Amino acid sequence: MDTEERLNIASRPVEEQASFASVSMREGFSEWLKNGNARKYSAEVILSCMDRISDYAVRKKISMRSLWKYQDFNTFKPIYNKLEEAKLLRITDRNTYKIFVLAGKLYLCFLEEKPWKAVVTDNNASDEEGNIEALVEQVLKDVPALIPQDVVPEETDASFQAPLVKQLVFRKEVDWSLLNNGFTVPQTAVDAFCSNVNGEVLCGNSRPITLLVGDIDYTVTLSNVGFSGDLQKQLQVSYSASSPIAAMFRRIFKLSYDYFAEREKSGSGSGQAESKEYAEVVSISPDKYGLICLPLSKGAQDESSNYPSSPDTLPLEYTQQHSGYGNKYDLLKFWLRENNSDSIQMTFSEIAELVGGLPPSAYKHRAYWSNSDSHPFAVAWMAAGYKVVECDLQSEVVRFCRGDVRNAYTRTRRTTVKEALIEFSNNYKGEVKTRGEIIEKISVEYGHNENSILPADYEIGLSNRQPKLFKRIDHGTYLCLGYDTAQTGITALSRTQIDGYSLISVDEKSKVIGIVADKFKNGFRMSSSIDFERFKNYYADEYGKDFQYDAERLHYVLSNEALVFDDRAYVYSEDLSDTVRVYLEQMNSPCIYIDAFYNKFSDELYAFTIFSVDMLRAFIEKNYYDISVKWDYILLQEGTSPSDLIKDVFSERETWSFDELQERLPCLKMDTIRQTLNGAEYYRVDKGTYTHIDNMDLPESEGLKIIAFVGGKLQERDYVTANELDLSKFMNLNPHCSFAAVRDAVFYKFLSNSYDKSGQVITRKGGKLRVLDILEQYCREADAVSFDEINAFEATFDPEGRTHSQCLIAGHNTMVRVSSDLFVSDGNVDFDVARIDEAIALYCHGNFIPLRGVTDFSLFPYAGYQWNLFLLESYVRRFSHVFKYDVRAVNSANIGAIVRKSFEYSDYDDILAYALAKSSVRLSDKEAVGDYLFNNGYIGWRNLGKSESKIIKSARELREGTV
Template sequence: MPSPFKRTVWNKFEVALLMDVYQMVSKGKVVRKDAVSALSKRLRNRMIMNGIEISDKYRNENGIQLQMSALEYIITEGEKGISSPNKLFEDIVDMYANCHDEYEKILDEAFEMYPEPVEHTIYGNFPFNEEVTNLHEAQMIAPKRLSIFKKILSDKFSKGLRIKSPIDLNRFKELYIKVTGGPCDMSNEELSSVLKECGVESDGKLYVVDRMMPTELKDELKDYIDTCLSSGKGYVFYECLFHHFNDQLLDTQIANNNLLCTYLKFLYEDKVYFGPNYMALYNNVVVDVDKEVIAFMHNQWQLMDEDKVVETLSYLPENAVRNAFNHNQNVLISAGAGKRFHIDMFDISTEELSRISTAIDTYINEYQFMGSDELIKYVQQSVPEVINNNQDIPELGIRKALAVLLIDKFDFNKAVISRKGESLSAGEAMLAFAKCHEQYMLEEVKHLAQSLGTTVNYHLESLLKYSIRINETDFVAKHKVKWDVDAIDKILLEYIVRTKCFCPIRDITCFSAFPECNYPWTHRLLESYLLTESKMFKLYFNGSLGQSKVCGIVSLKKGLDISYMEMIAIILSRNDVWTNKTEALDVLVSEGCIANRKYAEIETAISEALKLRQNNNKKI
């Protein structure tokens, strides 16, 4: 992990000076040690002249020595020096070799921008320079100038100065002239370099450090961090800090986690290590939020609410805690209502688990799947000790725990339990139920659908693959009903012709004329016939079959080239008691075309019905 100490990136003028000094060393004009020492003083002197406070590490001799070795590695093509890839260094070396005039121009500017201290020079006679001649005066004036710089940054760039923006830099110069009455005689690049020493940079913006928050808040923040670091964890997340001090930070320049991190790096310098998401006492600290949350849940040994876990583990990022709480489902078992428990809390013996496994296997052999209700019912009746030993865990938690413990043998898809590798959806489970039962009641499939997390209406039509609904409450296996299809269709044809080729299913009431089929004729039985057996006719309906009402329109399968919507429009056009959308829907419900007052194409149907009514056209 990199050191947290605030670094200032080398600019092209500094690299040009480094190149010049290296060439002098390589030509034997100066001893390397002396050259390094002189360049260090020269670069540090620039900051001193501007009254900028610098640390002992800023451009010190060790740093210059390392940078010279990096430059030497590039110049000698790896024969000497230390490899440290740096695009700017490579560009300057290339410029020195191939565009020397351009290099000399940059070097001349560097001599002016970075004058040597009067007391030391490696270039022999020190050139006259008014700025250097009046160095003492400049050093006295510079702190005041620096203070002005900081005040302008703080007052006029409260949201940060874009350090690479010519617009922001030129605006800064204008503000400086307005404040001081004197010019800001620096190039944008030079000004940018000096401004960087006035504050900290975050996301391309510069901020004045000592004005980013009040001293009282800084001290409080530091005390809190120090307490956290010494608590045994040895780390602090920026997000958690920002959240903890959110109200107090509203009145400061620190508007996000990144900026807080930048400020902390300045505040703590090289005392701690900084990672992408947290600061730590040691560079080998690794925070695994999943492990932290799982260990916490294990230690609690009880059902825990998600929000309570987040509140207790406030030193960890909230989203990370919630993810760990909800995504480790093989360890942290859901008990419903946002609560979970550690799997180790579930008390069950190997013998009890084996008995449950055998029961599931037997049930699947007969019915293809086992529902969660059947599982819990079996446990309550045959292995009650599991319930007794886990009284704090609700039924959902018991089922979820069993799903984890038996994952190698069975697939648990919501409330459907099937063999491993044969996972069934809710719809497939409903079909399996119908296939395996000679007769059953609507209430049974409603209860099954509820336990599977679905609605029975969505499956009533698909159940007819194996079953026939003979009335409002009962279903029987298909082979129990004997249809005389030709005879039934003949009767329906006569009825449909009399009613102009289609009609609501409820209008068909001549059941005494229908042939025997083992069960009394009802609208439900007719509904099943139309959906499964009829050669000539089809039942058109809106969305899904009604659970408590038989609805739909009976029409020919072939020969009548109109849509369900057009049938609806024709039926509306034949009825003149409606005048608006609500009344039109009421008519369709009363006629038995739709089950409730919802129809997606009602506006289109009304428009078509009005056209038919206006034209007095009763044709189909």
């Protein structure tokens, strides 16, 4: 019996635990069947069927665990229902499915009856209690990470047993979403999860629930994001990236966070950490769930405890359980890293108080103060990102004893001038600072030399048109702009413009903005002299004096303080900025197609004087520094893209249709979804239905065999066909996928780094070959080849052995077809081009004739083979100086036309229109039109398909002489 099963049993009533402490569910079910409960099939057949179905359920992610681990009727019933509705199982293994329909019902009866209760008697109650205690001890020994150590006292009491009553709902691998936004409840765990929710969460609705991490409660949002008409619930637990719970997860799962952050930085996607960390969700009470963190690093587990938010004292339980400086330094390191404000500069006395006092020897050697120090406290301090400052040891010790201690340690997160300037300008955005103030602040707080601060690269001027950090508004005076990560929206200003802006006082600017906001609701027209005169009148009425600046100065103020769009300046209140942000958050998506957002809130935005999508884009870029607009998407969260959202949806289930994705992700553009599904990681499994490569079972062991096979084949020749690969095991493991999807996924995962693929043909990198290329090479190397031979060769490139006329194209491109069944090399024929063209001209009096129009070859000079329509087609295709061959599609039925090279036309449909125009056929009779073209050898079918109306219309215009 494994640990999970023991935990499950330990959470049951005592009478249920006693029996199943030593007897597994499979054994209990077997005994129950043998006691006269087996029906139609023997107990052995039923158990064998349940074993196979259990493996199938886990493999298909219908269940996260073996069916034998379900010991509750209500928990197993939803799993049984899903398996009963599994159409693929019913089709691929009908006999097993048929047995399971009965076997599953019997197991439900078994769970409902709970026959193990009968073995419990009052006489052995004391023994049972001993068994339970032993079982609990064994469980804790097996899985210590499941129960936080800080809540387990040394004595076994009620508080000790409390964690054991938490019911495991599901286990989740740590991914980028968990560390930033939340997680999706797997379909196999939805019923168990909902059983702990007060009331039903309807489609499109949400409600707050509580997550307990360590001993801290966090409020999060539970949403049902299923689309209308879908009976399945699709539950998501969400929180913001800046929330305390997200920060806690990033601390606990630091290994995964560092891995994902590096991948995001390199642009290689989120993916999954090679060394996986996990979190287990357990139910505690209605609307409350516990999240047990299982990081790889034990230090990370310790960090999930509730550490102090100030350096005054250590946690009592920590000092009771641990001794020695090492543990105290670990705690200090954690505290320093989490409280990373630049204002934290601690004195020696504060340090000593925090760690409970330092031994006198700590102050007696200079190494303690150097960067090369090996003392554990200094190591912890430096590892937390702080710099150890060199100082005079003797004077520092004396000052420490007096209690007059200067700060000896400073935070040094910013290692470059640029980082310091970015933080400084963002902190003082909108404020005017002198060069001296900036130098003093950065040199003191960030440790940079005066000469390295404010180089020309970080100023705005005529020679630097890129948006930077500061704008020089006077000699030695700068306006802090903040760092524009999108590098848009700030333009270069001339010396006059800068002076003009700086000469207007702050009070005067405030008056200007107030009048524009109040009197020009629909915008101030920058180029309008009428609006400027209106502004001056409003100013004089409001303040009893004339506006003393010209229009150009007013424009400078508005260019910086207002949103200028389409020659109009708009002033918006801060409340509007907050309101639009609320609307954005209501979309419940970190990526929002800007058109979709505008259309949803168009009435509200119009009332706010935001009249178009482009104006909305300008508004966002002007008012938010944490929100950007890229690729027509509003990005509320840095590092998130529409493709990330689509990939996250595919983690909910294996396949999605395009229509379902549209309904599931209404904030995304349809073209974005379509383009993403055409990417290398997505594969079509049916018409309009796709899967992601992560949802395909592609074992490495089989992949290595494929790699070895391809490498060996390419030693023998220049290509390998996908038909030659043994994909049978991959197909068996992915019955929901088509052959083409499996083939392409196997190539992408195992071969794409070293090889190229074109259709079915795999070659070395840079040596792409088409099937047509291979067929043409085959023909060039042959003196003669039959149609059947080359057709059969083409069939080897198709998974189903079909041909697509590529062999005919290859034959016509490289050889001469002398009969219906034979192609020969050019050296086997001898064409007298001039005489043959003269003979063709006797038949082609106009610009073209159908190939079948040549009915007599008596005037054609002998060319090595007897003349026929196949030989004539080959000649016209490649050798004639006067004529060329044209046809809708290559064929073996002598369909097509001989056309003079001097005749100008667009495509073969024009030939058909001219042929109809010259004929006497009634154009209003579509059947007659089709018969005429078919009987004369212009087309191979009696209808013209989609081009019929266009061709008949052109023919009619030619007859009437209107073209």
